[in-house]
Amino acid sequence: MPPTDVSAGTARVPGPTPGTGISQSSGTDAEETLDLRLPEEFIALRVEADAADRDDLLDRVGDWGRISTPAGAFHLVPVRCERDLPLISGWMNDPAVAEFWELDGPRTLTEDHLRAQLTGDGRSVPCLGVLDGTPMSYWEIYRADLDPLARHYPARPHDTGIHLLIGDVADRGRGVGSTLIRAVADLVLDKRPACARVVAEPDLRNTPSVAAFLSAGFRFAAEVDLPAKRAVLMVRDRSVRDVL
Template sequence: MPPADAHTRPWAPVDTPAGAFQLVPVDPERDLATLTRWMNDPVVAAFWELAGDESVTAAHLAPQLADGSHSTPWIGVLSGTPVSYWELYRADLDPLARHYPARPHDMGVHLLIGEERHRGRGTGTALLRAVTALVLDHVPRCTRVVAEPDVRNAPSVSAFRRAGFRLSAELDLPEKRAALMVRDRTTPRPRP
């Protein structure tokens, strides 16, 4: 899991080729309008399926913000500006674990680049590298990070590959056909 106080404490900023980047825990009062706007962007809505008013976004966040959740929602702040949304979760405690050979303390990642001007420019790859390194640095029992983007989301799958993930399998999940992407702790970190 992320640190015990992960819901209230940001991780230290890191330098990336895209700029200074920091993960900041979601604060619904501060972030709900921005997240709702991002969820209603057609590119995001096609895969997240959370378009609607703020109540839809709030309902998605609520279980993650509850005590005992195995998932933590974050805002990705790049050079002082919110640009992305992240969910870091214990994949071995998630329903996903029923669909692949999960290992104890596998961490999973969901992400979206909310600001269109940062899509298709390598920003997602740079941020994935940074977040994966943060997870592996902050969660020492984690031996790998996994993700399961929709196989139709070619830009996302490509960004994971460029960030050092490998395609392990295709999975038939209840809501999609997914590309199981895996980044092992022992995999050399890709160069920027």
């Protein structure tokens, strides 16, 4: 289970059906079948519209662009399984990561986790965190108000959550995590004007993660019992972003 995750609860939305058969019977000897097929152009437009709807739930994370941080230039790049699966699966098999994400083992476990988001309704977007041109972390930007997490705290419309892991051991334990958490929270608040709060729910046992969120300007809001863990609800409010 991800360290700040109650699971990325994305719902699979069936795609458009390219053809429908309607049978009409007239008596016992005759049967006609009317084959209705949607034009390919219509199907393409529907697919594009579905993709746009998914992007709209989080205001097009892929278009948020780069942000300057004390650690370097950073940006979020939406995951493509065919390109990124080996790297992310390798990170998931690091024992320090596996303890909280529980996606160690065959590559298919990570692939299923990613594709559940990529083929879902857009409420969670998996991303690589790229620092000075090098992929070095994995992020999930998600609509906390549309996630199962919302059953466990007083969610507000457009609350946006983040999950993350730092992939490179050399980037852990020296403040890079908190620097990037603050940068991503700033991106969320800048690019999602309807969002008043960024939230996270690290495992209570994951003290480095909790400390990183506190250092990034999040406040401790509550302890919550989620289905797979006891978590710390962390909140960063737009109203105090320039103070903390």
